[in-house]
Amino acid sequence: MWDRNQMAARAALELQDGWYVNLGIGIPTLVSNYIPKGIEVTLQSENGMLGMGPFPYEGEEDADLINAGKQTITELPQTAYFDSAQSFAMIRGGKIAMAILGAMEVAENGDLANWMIPGKLVKGMGGAMDLVAGVGRVVVVMDHTSKTGESKVLKSCTLPLTGRGVVNRIITNLGVLDVVQGGLKIVECADGVTEADLRAATEATIVG
């Protein structure tokens, strides 16, 4: 089984040199710690920044410089700032090669639910619906099952969707699966996880 950091490290292997990438909140944010040597990627923050740098040193925080999670960050030599309309123009326009996002549920047809649980606190979708509708490739990173052991990789989502048929690859604590014709295809299993374990924890149809 992979822990959070191992999942982030595995997700970092999805990055390709020269890509512009958007990382979601949570485990996806950790991906920036594992960018492979020789690979240069530019991180987009949808509140209006390309070229997002690390957290500032204490005392160097700037209220005018935050990421989409409202955390203080820093700029890099290649940083560019722009407004929210232009930020989402580049997202919807397909200029961002990949988004790595968290999820509550993913279905075998690529449906993604990650913004709302009816009857519980409703916070909003933020930029998630725009990202999944617009970027070149959507990779989801999440735990394979809920705290009560139920599969979050489903035949169809039970929660309100963020996007329909938008997910390309799922990276969980148990392994990596691709959304293909007819269901999900196992790409690899996490350390110490067998294919049988992965199948048992997955409600969705596994093909091949």
Add this chain to the structure above:
Amino acid sequence: MKKIFPSAEAALQGLLHDGMVIAAGGFGLCGIPELLIEGIRKAGTKDLTIASNNAGVDGFGLGVLLATRQVKKMISSYVGENAEFMRQYLSGELELEFNPQGTLAERLRAGGAGIAGFYTKTGVGTVIAEGKEVKLFDGQEYILERGIVADLSIVKAWKADPSGNLVFRKTARNFNPPAATAGRVCIAEVEEIVPLGSLDPDAIHLPGIYVHRLIQGSHEKRIEQRTVRKRESV
């Protein structure tokens, strides 16, 4: 033509009425028009519809106008940081229209650019598409979203010149330019009004044509999530 006003109260004079629609800039607490929000609180204008990406936090930003119950409806993409907002929303006192963040930004941009509506893939197949026209372009579904034209825009910039040309700083730009253009009237609050000719005309982020009134003041600029890293020891 004199755009500079001495205070938020003076700049808001004659522009406020109950039931009006306001477009507000800012992302979280970054780049929010905190002085104008306070001015609207003092004016007591009620039944406001506010298009803003977020709704502030309890006691700061637009949270101030929620506490005084001046807001009837929010058009936002994310409202997770405000307990009073949740209380009013769950008890049915406050209306909420969720817009995907990029859709909200484009609705404001479109409203200010004379575009009545646009088709977008964002939200296709989700609750966001309910009740909206769906159209096929090149075999793909898009939904129709309307531009937003507001009675008043309130925005925050870093610097202005007396003609209303604005320059923003870092990620505090965010929703401010699209929100500014969406209003029939726009008031900008800035940290510094500099003399005419001292801003590089090639580096103006928002031309003064969009800005009708200006105020200068000091800003608290509260940080929502202070995150830092340790210095590596030498």
